[in-house]
Amino acid sequence: MSLKNYEFSLPTSIFFGEGISKETGKKARELGATKVLLVADKGVIGAGLTAPVEESLKREGIPYTVYDQIVPNPRDYHCEEGYRLAKKEGVDCLVAVGGGSSMDTAKVIGTLLTHGKAVQDWCGFQLLEREVTPLIAIPTTAGTGSEVTPFAVVTDTKTHVKLNIFDPKAAAKTALVDPTVLLRLPSHIMAATGVDAMTHAVESYTCKLANPHTEAYSLYAIDLISKNLRKAVAHPDLESCTGMMLGSTIAGIAFGYSDVGAVHCIAEALGGRYDTPHGVACAVGLPAVTEFNIPADPEKHAELAKALGVNISGMSSEAAAMAGVEELRKLCKDVGIPKLRDIRGVNPKDFPSIAEAAEKNVSTPSNPREVSAKDFLFLINKIYNED
Incomplete structure (x- = not known):
């Protein structure tokens, strides 16, 4: 090694x-x-x-x-x-x-x-x-x-x-x-903040500044959140809330001492423009940006899929990585994350300037795949038009 x-x-x-x-x-x-x-x-x-x-x-x-x-x-x-x-x-x-x-x-x-x-x-x-x-x-x-x-x-x-x-x-x-x-937390807040924590775990694992210590935290957080978020949203109990709170704190350590990537760059640009709650802004973009990043390291994204609970046995790295993206999409759908186009105030006319703001984010260089304002604009439009 x-x-x-x-x-x-x-x-x-x-x-x-x-x-x-x-x-x-x-x-x-x-x-x-x-x-x-x-x-x-x-x-x-x-x-x-x-x-x-x-x-x-x-x-x-x-x-x-x-x-x-x-x-x-x-x-x-x-x-x-x-x-x-x-x-x-x-x-x-x-x-x-x-x-x-x-x-x-x-x-x-x-x-x-x-x-x-x-x-x-x-x-x-x-x-x-x-x-x-x-x-x-x-x-x-x-x-x-x-x-x-x-x-x-x-x-x-x-x-x-x-x-x-x-x-x-x-x-x-x-x-x-x-x-x-967390037992008294409204379900829509549990959903948005929970996927925010998942975003921290995913991006800290795949970003360029990841290291063995943060990767270990990232993978454990992904496992905890994927196993507990649905239950914590639909029928919260002490077990699921413990898993979520632990997963969130561990993901915080992971990204706090590595970095995040393009999901956060877009989310912070959206938040600055529309005052969109940060958890929602991250959640809407997580699957699409993760898919965009697969070519940078298919093997690592396959390991991400495994941490999400996907059975990747017999799959190529690329296929396993895409299965992980689909699991993220399913998770977001299952907990009721809205679509970008359904968020109040979002206007496609603003997307070029939002893409430029995203490119200037301090975490843009940490994204596993090189990403420009043009790429950000492509991603934002893709996220907006997703079914």
Whole structure:
């Protein structure tokens, strides 16, 4: 076996289990917290998912302030607003409860607390000068994996482009991962975030920056998600929700320390233009982009099919790879993923500019197959016209 040199490190301590969010106050105390900013959207707060976190902070005698201006595809001005509140309140620890939007917003707030300037000044690859304010991340969906990634994705509201802080110094210090929170998750959110997690697993496995450590995580995540997503959407129980939450976190490690590819490039361009929820934007493009990438490495895509549960015995690599694509299409259909053409606001007249935005994405060079704006335009039109 011949390998390129690579580095693998994980700056986040992961605590997984039922009711683990009740340990928030203790973990915050261990991080030296004297004042916490609790970052969560109004829906998560209204559903009672922050209650055990708040009770835990109170038990430890740690005062906290709530910031709830969280929206899908976090805005730069909300991050700046949260930063101003945190600075005013003398916050020295952040707790994010929710999906990727809450966790990414908290990462950006932490970046501004420790670095100042504007959001845009820190978007790029490893630009941070020091670690951000300590963050405890508590996911309430099985999708983004943001609790363990070194990314924070934020929308520049002037350019309508998604920007990325990509730096291990932005990662959460602690992840408290509780599968029981998924039992109350609406089925359409479980579906979209679940396929988002599958996208992380698939793209981290096939991308150019994959390495043996991340590939192992990727394959295990693919196996977990393929076995549990349908059940978690249709009839969630503790077993399926545990499989999904574990799969999501493991996929987060996989892509957080390798990369993604063209599915995410398209999804982030769609999100920047139409404010499409990220999970849906990824899900609509996963099968078509995976098929496009097969020629770059048919053997690896055949292994992907095997991880998806396809019996590839006796098949050529190309045939096995295509069977994997069909399994992804079936999975998306089974959990009710909409078609791109059915998403509100999507207009084919915008596709050339969306393709150009996708080409400029930081992850485009990591896609296993070379992809240009022309290729992105072809893929977006194919996805739009799929039956």
